[in-house]
Amino acid sequence: MTTVLGINGSPRKTWNTATLLEKTLEGAASTGARTELVHLGDLEFTGCTSCFACKLKGGKSYGRCAVRDELSPVLDRVREADALILGSPIYFGTVTGMMRCCMERLLFPYLVYTRPPASLFGRTMPTAFLYTMNVSEEQMRENAYTVHIGLNENVLGRTFGRAETLCSFETLQFEDYSKYIFNYVDPEERRERRRTVFPQDCERAFALGARLGGGAAGTG
């Protein structure tokens, strides 16, 4: 049986990013895959400590992250997975700090400093990254978030062999906007988008999950 692992880089466990990840995993489950979702917000862990133990020739941690904390079992499960879906909101133009910590620890140990860089992952695994953001698609392009997203797709592709991207724009931030200082956009537009566009994003996420599950079955 194939396993599709989801990693949630949002501190919220029930909102936009988590919902889209759940839809992705439902799509994967529809192909018969076993699924699992990890919430990074539940874990105590650090970013890469630049110890280079994963690069030390003949070292006991060669190709593996030597830092032991609550992220370690998650990194082990990626090693065993058949497909991987990462999800994060965009905070200040890039994925959350938590997701960034996870990515460094996940991806750097597999990277070999050859020219061009090689991957120690050793097989092809379908992966995807889904993003939720406050800005519109046009603002994403104007602010060059596409560069960040492209770099992430590139490094996932180089490490695991396959990567795709899904974005959800102008997401609803709160149930009740009246509780917060907010005059950035009209909250009513956001609620309307939540009713009409977000369900379409969920459908795209489901289809993405079905591709990941099916692709994993094909390569596993």
Place this chain on the structure above:
Amino acid sequence: MKSVAIFIGSPRKGGSTHILAQEAERGLKDRGIETDLVFLNDLSIRGCQACYYCKKHDLAECAIADDMQRIHRLMQASDGIIVASPIYFGDVSAQTKLWLDRLFPFIGMDLSPKLPGSRPASFIFTQNQPDPRLFSRQIGTFMQMVGLTGLSVRNHLVAHDLDAGHKPPVTEKQEFMNAAYRIGRDLLE
């Protein structure tokens, strides 16, 4: 007496980022400015929890009780800041990104700055890649986001073609050492 906080986003003590930050610190001290040099990796800083406590109450304060409380106070008390980070996978280090996420209380929902004045912020980036412009969009976005707090983005240095083991140490790259010194010396000018 004026004071400047220097935030180091590298986990590595004695590495290129740290050395260049110390050059900036020397430039500040030569101007009689007090410094606080902070290794972000030594602190316990959780990611932003998106609880929106700071927005609900319109406060430049964070609800999470960890070491970032001290950093917020330090930033409010300093006359300027310097941020030094290595580039990992095309962007600032994760430690630096956690710090940035937690600056959310310093930005209003209408994107109005919450740090008073327009105190200067300068930046030092270190990277292995030999092309200093390779990550300029990402570096530009990072500095622009720090600027949303009300800090005024001043100078930045991209010290390139550096490597922890194989390449000559940064102390032999006089142009970077000088530029880092000037970043400190000129920050409050």
